[in-house]
Amino acid sequence: MNSDMKINKISDWVWEIPKTEKEGMLVPARIFASDTLLESMDKGVFEQITNVACLPGIQKYALCMPDGHWGYGFPIGGVAAFDTEEGIISPGGIGFDINCGMRLITTDLKVDEVRPRLQSLINELYRAVPAGVGAKGDIKVSVSQLKDIMKRGAEWCIENGYGWPQDRERIEEGGHIPGADSSKVSEKAISRGINQLGTLGSGNHYLEIQLVTIENIFDEKIAKVMGIREKDQIVIMVHCGSRGFGHQVATDYLRVFDKAMKKYGMTVRDRELACAPFKSPEGSDYYKAMLCAANSAFANRQIITHRIRESFSKVFNTDARKLGIEIVYDVAHNIARVERYKIDGREKEVLVHRKGSTRSFGPGRRELPEIYRDVGQPVIVGGSMQTGSYLLVGTQKAMEETFGSTMHGAGRTMSRSAAKKKVRGDQLMKTMAKDGILVKAVSMSGLAEEAGIAYKDISEVVETMDVLGISKKVVKLKPIGNIKG
Amino acid sequence: MEEFIFLDDIATADVAIESRGDTLEELFSASARATFDVMVDAGDVQPEVKKTLRLENSEIDGLLFDWLAEIIYLKDLEDMVFCKFDIKIKKDVNYHLDAEIFGEEIDQSRHELRCDVKAITFHLFEVYEKDGKWISRFILDI
Numbered sequence: 025m026n027s028d029m030k031i032n033k034i035s036d037w038v039w040e041i042p043k044t045e046k047e048g049m050l051v052p053a054r055i056f057a058s059d060t061l062l063e064s065m066d067k068g069v070f071e072q073i074t075n076v077a078c079l080p081g082i083q084k085y086a087l088c089m090p091d092g093h094w095g096y097g098f099p100i101g102g103v104a105a106f107d108t109e110e111g112i113i114s115p116g117g118i119g120f121d122i123n124c125g126m127r128l129i130t131t132d133l134k135v136d137e138v139r140p141r142l143q144s145l146i147n148e149l150y151r152a153v154p155a156g157v158g159a160k161g162d163i164k165v166s167v168s169q170l171k172d173i174m175k176r177g178a179e180w181c182i183e184n185g186y187g188w189p190q191d192r193e194r195i196e197e198g199g200h201i202p203g204a205d206s207s208k209v210s211e212k213a214i215s216r217g218i219n220q221l222g223t224l225g226s227g228n229h230y231l232e233i234q235l236v237t238i239e240n241i242f243d244e245k246i247a248k249v250m251g252i253r254e255k256d257q258i259v260i261m262v263h264c265g266s267r268g269f270g271h272q273v274a275t276d277y278l279r280v281f282d283k284a285m286k287k288y289g290m291t292v293r294d295r296e297l298a299c300a301p302f303k304s305p306e307g308s309d310y311y312k313a314m315l316c317a318a319n320s321a322f323a324n325r326q327i328i329t330h331r332i333r334e335s336f337s338k339v340f341n342t343d344a345r346k347l348g349i350e351i352v353y354d355v356a357h358n359i360a361r362v363e364r365y366k367i368d369g370r371e372k373e374v375l376v377h378r379k380g381s382t383r384s385f386g387p388g389r390r391e392l393p394e395i396y397r398d399v400g401q402p403v404i405v406g407g408s409m410q411t412g413s414y415l416l417v418g419t420q421k422a423m424e425e426t427f428g429s430t431m432h433g434a435g436r437t438m439s440r441s442a443a444k445k446k447v448r449g450d451q452l453m454k455t456m457a458k459d460g461i462l463v464k465a466v467s468m469s470g471l472a473e474e475a476g477i478a479y480k481d482i483s484e485v486v487e488t489m490d491v492l493g494i495s496k497k498v499v500k501l502k503p504i505g506n507i508k509g
Numbered sequence: 510m511e512e513f514i515f516l517d518d519i520a521t522a523d524v525a526i527e528s529r530g531d532t533l534e535e536l537f538s539a540s541a542r543a544t545f546d547v548m549v550d551a552g553d554v555q556p557e558v559k560k561t562l563r564l565e566n567s568e569i570d571g572l573l574f575d576w577l578a579e580i581i582y583l584k585d586l587e588d589m590v591f592c593k594f595d596i597k598i599k600k601d602v603n604y605h606l607d608a609e610i611f612g613e614e615i616d617q618s619r620h621e622l623r624c625d626v627k628a629i630t631f632h633l634f635e636v637y638e639k640d641g642k643w644i645s646r647f648i649l650d651i
Binding site for chain 1: 518519521522523548549574575585588621622623624627628630633634648651
């Protein structure tokens, strides 16, 4: 920990920076972390989360999840809810990769069936899901089709043969959030993203084949509801977002907000936190454009799912339906959504910004599909490619304490260049092969940047929110094959 | 002389850069080269195809932001990486930039590709002149 700020211990795992620590803070900042995780957080986290606490209309606390690290604007792992009447919306609280998110997919295959064909499977998936700098998708859509995708997201894909009817209820918001308006999106954003549907991207994005081991099933009953039925079962995890389309929407509106700040007489402590009142023309336009990008990200992950089904079907020479390739759930972790919470005894509508944070909705919440309404929302937390990932379940406690939010991943502790100084991509690939993980990557240096040593211990991150009752462990998943940009 | 360095201890998951030049043109060229150095080994990239662009902004930091945003956009639009930047910047009421940029289409089998850049951010963004040098610091979203 590298901060001069006063950080009070509220309880084990919960820390608070009081309003008095920075001029302009409207609410305290709360950080969820073990002693070790708090100690490892860089100074940017404390600066950034207290900057967020200064934004107009913020409710209760500026929150930082245990995977928190230094980002731009909000810290990664930052969550804040703003009054929809008095509060703001900020692209810096969502990120450039709008609706970057996770999707988990089951199979009926066991590890013994997959291991002998793992290399062919990795090769086939690498071919079918383009990744890395300069990757283009093989689905060609017209501008009017892309506009349709902005509105209807995964629904468009299912109607056009890139999905199954039951996929709809296994994606957050049904894979299309109402309110998207393509007239609020620039021609630049359209031209930048039109060729990238069905591509993975680069950086920490990946497609991973994972294994369920018996000792890693923490809640057998909920695991079953989510389609994890037995030990040695193979599942697939996808981490990616809205690609160049979303990046351009965010860039366009960052400039709009940078100028609008003067108009509304607003100042922020970090220019990247440029914001506008949610109900202003600029705020409303950005929200509608942001939803276009969010829906296109759902579509992107849906097309990738289709390619996964095709690839498995080809390698195993069996219809994908017979292989049980079903979506568990799809969650966004860079987004802002209008939601309702009880605040100071009254139910209130707020705009919840989650930047590197996943919804963790508890049982009964109306936003959840019927299949999960009794148990709670599946929360998909992606770890580093060497250490594994988690499937968790949302709780009522999250609704009370964190605006229904939890962590999104392990969280980096090491910069990209520091990681590359410690690890070489080709050596890492060999080490991982020895550990039973096959990797195929477009970029060797990009691979080195994503080495396990660059990340926090995911189990400790997950444990923090499990002990606090914010999101409960269901299954830990072990990687056996990974595709990267 | 134009140059750039990567700053290690800022913005853990992204890339922070400090670029320098004796002139504004050198500063803008160094910043562009740094941005593409994140994505590709520029030694592999041939200046085969030329693109031109023209930008205007009332502030010099706004102009640098627009410049970097534009070349990141062109990377995706044209599916190209760029290695050479001929830039002219004039000032009247506003700053005006005219540039010819050179590069080639991305070929994953031939180029040594690194990490894609999503965007230029405003976090800790600054442009200033000190001791006859133009200096900027900026963070790219990865």
